[in-house]
Amino acid sequence: MRKLDFPTLIVETVEQLREREKQEKDARRRLRVQLLRLLKSRETVSIKDACRVCGITAKHGYDLWHKYRDKGLSEYLQLNWKPRQSKLSAEQQRKLLEQASTENGFGSQQEVRQFLQDEFDVCYTQGGVSLLFQRLKIKAKVPRPKNKKASEEEQIEYKKTLLQV
Secondary structure, eight states, X not given: OOOOOHHHHOOSOXXXXXXXXXXXXXXXXXXXXXXXHHHHTTSSSSHHHHXXXXXXXXXXXXXXXXXXXXXXXXXXXOOOOOOOOOSSOHHHHHHHHXXXXXXXXXXXXXXXXXXXXXXXOOOOOHHHHHHHHHHHTOOOOOOOOOOTTOOHHHHHHHHHHHHHO
16 A cells, blocks of 8 residues: 655645634534644544544545645535424424324324325424424423322312311
């Protein structure tokens, strides 16, 4: 395996990379600049060593290096991550919230999945329903446990006599 001469292959200077690293607000972009800086300044000899210092896998480091080599710094710093959009519109989400907040709301997330399928013709996975609930700040309300043998009438009578004392 041949050794690559990273200082000559990386176009930017060490100072430019240091400044760029300080300016970056996004941690993932800062990590990418740090990887290049470590290779350019010869603080590490190989991509594998630089990845250990940065705390990423060697495979990810090699992928990043190939991206930098092929497309340059601006494309290298582009993140291809986009937040997931909800499958439901704002109106549908409001209707779901209203249904969940009613007295006889949903008993389980499976019921929610069925409701979404029937009402809006939208198919969610179990994890998707859980994430949807997190996003809409819907929390599961679990009733306190009750004894199966307990008599409702006796408890009411006990409470009445307790208040009289």
